[in-house]
Amino acid sequence: MAYAWIGAAVIVVGELIFGTLAFLWPRRKGPKVETVFVAGKVTDFKAGEVTPFRKERTFILRTEEGFLAISAICPHLRCIVNWNEVLKKFECPCHGAKFNQNGEVLEGPPPRPLDLYKLQIVAGNLVIDRASPIERSKFDPSHLVKGS
Secondary structure, three states: OHHHHHHHHHHHHHHHHHHHHHHHOOOOOOOOOOOEEEEEEHHHOOOOOEEEEOOOOEEEEEOOOOEEEEEOEOOOOOOEOEEEOOOOEEEOOOOOOEEOOOOOEEEOOOOOOOOEEEEEEEOOEEEEEEEEEEOOOOOOHHHOEOOO
């Protein structure tokens, strides 16, 4: 019986030591994630269409007035939203939130519209920078990047 207690004590002490070292040991950094990507040529996007970029978690909206680069990450719980082509709405699968074509909240718990990414037109290409998402309270036409 004494050996059982000694064995249990060794296991507990070992777990404490291992747990402490695992907590204090620096974590490895994951693979570097590119924050800037070229979505394509300006002429590849049709007015009124939303184009998804799944890997980059971004949607490109082209309107008659210009372009928006919209984050696919819901501001409520950071779930990935989907574009419903039939209803022309973004839909979050986690809590049923719905956003209009500009990313504004139509229904559900999100505290604000979908974030935007910085978008530039360089040599006829749409270049999106996801490094610093732009939080907003509502859609403003000044968010659109004019493109020909």
